[in-house]
Amino acid sequence: DAKTTQPNSMESNEEEPVHLPCNHSTISGTDYIHWYRQLPSQGPEYVIHGLTSNVNNRMASLAIAEDRKSSTLILHRATLRDAAVYYCILRDGTTGNQFYFGTGTSLTVIP
Amino acid sequence: GAGVSQSPRYKVAKRGQDVALRCDPISGHVSLFWYQQALGQGPEFLTYFQNEAQLDKSGLPSDRFFAERPEGSVSTLKIQRTQQEDSAVYLCASSFWDRGNEQFFGPGTRLTVL
Numbered sequence: 001d002a003k004t005t006q007p008n009s010m011e012s013n014e015e016e017p018v019h020l021p022c023n024h025s026t027i028s029g030t031d032y033i034h035w036y037r038q039l040p041s042q043g044p045e046y047v048i049h050g051l052t053s054n055v056n057n058r059m060a061s062l063a064i065a066e067d068r069k070s071s072t073l074i075l076h077r078a079t080l081r082d083a084a085v086y087y088c089i090l091r092d093g094t095t096g097n098q099f100y101f102g103t104g105t106s107l108t109v110i111p
Numbered sequence: 112g113a114g115v116s117q118s119p120r121y122k123v124a125k126r127g128q129d130v131a132l133r134c135d136p137i138s139g140h141v142s143l144f145w146y147q148q149a150l151g152q153g154p155e156f157l158t159y160f161q162n163e164a165q166l167d168k169s170g171l172p173s174d175r176f177f178a179e180r181p182e183g184s185v186s187t188l189k190i191q192r193t194q195q196e197d198s199a200v201y202l203c204a205s206s207f208w209d210r211g212n213e214q215f216f217g218p219g220t221r222l223t224v225l
Contacts, residue, residue, distance in 0.1 A: 041218075042216075042218055042219075043115070043202050043204070043216030043217050043218050043219055044154065044202070044204075044214075044216050045216065046213045046214070046215075049213075085153075087153055097142060097144075097159050097161075097166070097167065098144055098156040098159050098167065098170075099144075099154075099156065099214065100155075100156060101146075101153030101154045101155070102153050103151075103152060103153050104153055
């Protein structure tokens with residue numbers, strides 16, 4: 001299973017942008033990049049995913065490096081409700097159904 | 112519509128007891144997944160169903176763990192002769208199709224084995 005590396009923790013001020021990095025140097029051509037987040041005492045929730053091109057949705061943006069060996073989740077204006085553990089996950093697009101989570105990045109939002 | 116629900120939300124068992132954890136996926140979702148999350152760790156994959164068929168059980172830690180989904184909807188994760196190392200949050204997720212990009216997770220069942 002392709003692995004991802006994320007910082008253990010990050011801090012951000014409220015209403016400022018947050019850039020959460022993820023390294024995945026062993027990514028294969030068929031691996032999708034997924035981001036999920038987990039709020040305290042809840043199950044993970046989907047944030048965004050992509051393959052090669054940058055992606056935007058109502059929650060966040062995903063910037064994927066040209067060589068696909070790294071990606072960055074961008075929260076445009078952090079709110080207190082964005083405080084969570086953010087997981088960067090690779091999923092094999094041809095055979096993979098399950099996700100292999102790492103330990104994620106714990107994001108603290110400072111009021 | 113309702114999301115994924117799990118019951119019970121909390122379960123305390125004495126070592127050696129059998130437990131059964133229930134997952135009600137989103138109606139119409141073909142795929143169902145079970146994960147185990149130890150304290151301070153990310154979720155770890157246990158097993159996967161497509162309808163009633165268990166297609167992957169490679170993550171089950173021992174033969175004390177058994178999962179079923181007999182009618183392709185509700186699923187039960189059973190742990191026999193519980194051990195203290197089984198203490199964790201057990202998460203269930205469902206998705207519309209087998210390679211669907213979004214999995215919808217339930218709130219989890221926190222199992223504590225004394």
